[in-house]
Amino acid sequence: MxxxxxxxxxxxxxxxxxxxxxxxxxxxxxxxxxxxxxxxxxxxxxxxxxxxxxxxxxxxxxxxxxxxxxxxxxxxxxxxxxxxxxxxxxxxxxxxxxxxxxxxxxxxxxxxxxxxxxxxxxxxxxxxxxxxxxxxxxxxxxxYARRGEHVAAVAPERRAIVIGAGVAGAAACERLAARGWKVTLVERHAQPASEASGNLAGIFMPQLSKDDNIATRLVRAAYLYSLRYWKDLGGIGAAFDGAQCGVLQLARDGAHAQVQRQIAASGLYPRQFARWLDASEASAMLGAPAPDGAWWFEQGGWARPSSVCAAMLDACGALLTRRFSSSALRLERGDEEWLVRDADGGLIAAAPTVILAAGTGAVDFAQAADLPLDAVRGQVTHLAAGSLPSLPFVACREAYMTPAHEGLVCVGATYDAEADATVRATSQHENIRKIADILDVPVFDAPLAGRTGFRCVAPDRLPLAGALPDPGVPGRCERLRDVPRWPGLFGLLGYASRGLIWAPLAAELLACQLEGEPLPLERQLAEALDPARFLLRERRRAG
The missing domain is CATH 3.40.50.150 (Vaccinia Virus protein VP39)
Structure with a gap:
């Protein structure tokens, strides 16, 4: 190309x-x-x-x-x-x-x-x-560049292995295939989106802050990029299940509302992006008291992550090879390429480039074992349509509720530092209590139904997108470019609760890095996602 x-x-x-x-x-x-x-x-x-x-x-x-x-x-x-x-x-x-x-x-x-x-x-x-x-x-x-400043670009060999078939891995496959790469997707389950990306619904909306900090700017970039990307993919509700139905995010309390009103008064956000509603407007829209007001994100909504994954993988066409029901347990660096092996040492795939997109499972590989990634439990509750007042949009505060789809409403999700993968009655009660408080209805019992997944979360709550550091190589580091890296080994990890919108932008970022193309983010924001940022901080502290 x-x-x-x-x-x-x-x-x-x-x-x-x-x-x-x-x-x-x-x-x-x-x-x-x-x-x-x-x-x-x-x-x-x-x-x-x-x-x-x-x-x-x-x-x-x-x-x-x-x-x-x-x-x-x-x-x-x-x-x-x-x-x-x-x-x-x-x-x-x-x-x-x-x-x-x-x-x-x-x-x-x-x-x-x-x-x-x-x-x-x-x-x-x-x-x-x-x-x-x-x-x-x-x-x-x-x-005319000064002597020594010109570095000729070297075209990569366009073959890659992606490990993990959730939204992170599927987006990586699609962005690489769009550039002519041949990609082998390795997944331990029999089908994609079987871990954190397996929830029936994920919501998408921007994040706002008074100081427009790095996290806010990154979420905004990911949100807006995803909206355009999904249109190119075929459209929300057409290429995959979901609806751009809008999201109503209620203020938590009076103090929180005061900050939100200051953000609204700053004039930074046009109405079609984010519109502040006073108490009367928010209450009328919610059909329940909303005394502290709310943000209305008219371009927000919900999508089914598994169907988004399927659409992205289908878009790869013949350039994608699927290796499902294959447990990749070991990475070895061979002659200018990586070898992915199973538990018995059998070769699953080989390529010059490997992308780890397996959530917290990435740390099971020796090369990524030092990455500071935690698994955070999240239980979503599935309620029969009609169990709660019907809303045509997503409502959220301490919990979220999606519109009914195929007879079910999704409510959630908990945020637990536990490893229990079962669907628990206590977590379901917590979800129902929170949404009942938002909608001003009595707490009720419902048949135990839902799903538990584990978010992959970094200490700063931001994704890791880029070349993975090699902590085994000693040396002083002052800048990200000084940090030693594994050759040809990359990560798309740590998407936490925003995997739907992180996935397209982070995959585009990585594809641009691999191809030497202009980055889709400001330099400062791309650096904020660099997987080497944690090792850099550690070595700076060590002196």
Whole structure:
């Protein structure tokens, strides 16, 4: 697969996008655009209007129907956004000159071309000082990297083994297959989504915070990316079971509501992304008292993880080989590739790249044994439709309730530091008590029914997505790039309670890392997911 041409537009302009597409017709193009102001998408072609994100800060990835054009739009203050681009740029459309030209120069490949809209002499001199050589137009230049800075990209051998067939593993298979990789999926159960991804329903919605912290930004990125990704997959309720029915998230108490009102007053979130409802609006929607108000996420909803897995795996086509009912117990590094073996030492599969996506089962492999992953029990209760007041949307606070589907309502889930996999009456009572309190109905008894699963959770509650560290290699580490890694061994782990939305974005991130493509996240956010972050902290503390 030929590498895409990567173009950076420092101030998004629809006309420049159309011109770039025309100039590079037929070639894969990755267009990265900074958007410091709201964009009127009504003037864009229909395929971009349909995908255009709400005006919230962050990187938003869209892909054309034919797959030839990837459009990344970074919404926010332009110099901040420029510092967060993680890509190797071939061409620059320069609408303004950053105060620190080195921010731009570090992104460019040797021989990259620049076209400026306007330059004064001081700006031109700053660019020349950083390796740009201008032609007679004095607006066009070629960038020449300093000696030793240019590193040629090496195309990977596109064969991989994915261990684990839940949402993490299925998304990894699909994102790699979409790039032409041959993937072998190894799963110890007879069918996919048999562990934490086996619940009848998972809910999807964003996370909000007053300081718009890293976790909030990551969840927002994952949520919005997943909504676009699922459309490409065929649509919620069409390609897989679920509904984009909206989510009503009630404030916990008065103090919590006060913080939420401050978030709403900040103006950061447009109404179609998140709308704050006062007590009267929230109560009317819930059909029960909601004295502290609620958030309404109209694009949120629920989906059945097993059907999402099936849709992603089906999308892989002939590039996917399934090895189900195969218990991978050992990894060995052979001659430039990994060997996956069963309990008897028999070879299950071999490939240069292995991706561990088996939740807490990943730590059973010696190479991942030191990862700080915990199994957190979660029991979901299944109630017959009509057991509770019927709602057409997901309602949540300390617990969530989905709309009835195929005669069942899902309520949950507990959060227990226990290893009991049985469905317990005490956990069911806890779920019913919490949802009854939300809906202002009496607590009731119901036949014991539900499912218990175990979330894979890291200490900071964020996923692990990327190359796995090798703690057996000694040495001082100051930065993530200093941490030693296992060659060709990667992880997609720690999705906790948000596996549905973490899975597509984390898989896209890993696929981009493997292919040397622009990352679908800001640099700071990608680093926050690096599996080596825990070993780095440990070695920093050790001095």
């Amino acid at each position: 030929r590498r895409a041409l990567v173009l950076l537009d420092t101030d998004f302009d629809g006309a420049r996008l159309r011109a770039a597409c025309a100039a590079h017709g037929g070639r894969r193009l990755h267009y990265i655009a900074l958007a410091p102001r709201p964009v009127d998408a009504s003037h864009l072609p229909e395929e971009w209007r349909m995908q255009w994100p709400p005006c919230v800060p962050g990187l938003h990835r869209m892909v054309s129907r034919d797959g030839l054009l990837t459009l990344d739009v970074l919404i926010g203050e332009p110099e901040v956004c420029l510092a967060q681009v993680a890509a190797r740029i071939d061409e620059v459309l320069l609408a303004w000159v950053p105060a620190a030209v080195t921010l731009l120069a570090r992104l460019l490949v040797d021989g990259a071309r620049l076209q400026a809209v306007h330059l004064d002499e001081a700006q031109r001199a700053a660019l020349q000082k950083n390796g740009f050589v201008f032609d007679e137009s004095r607006l066009r230049a070629v960038f």
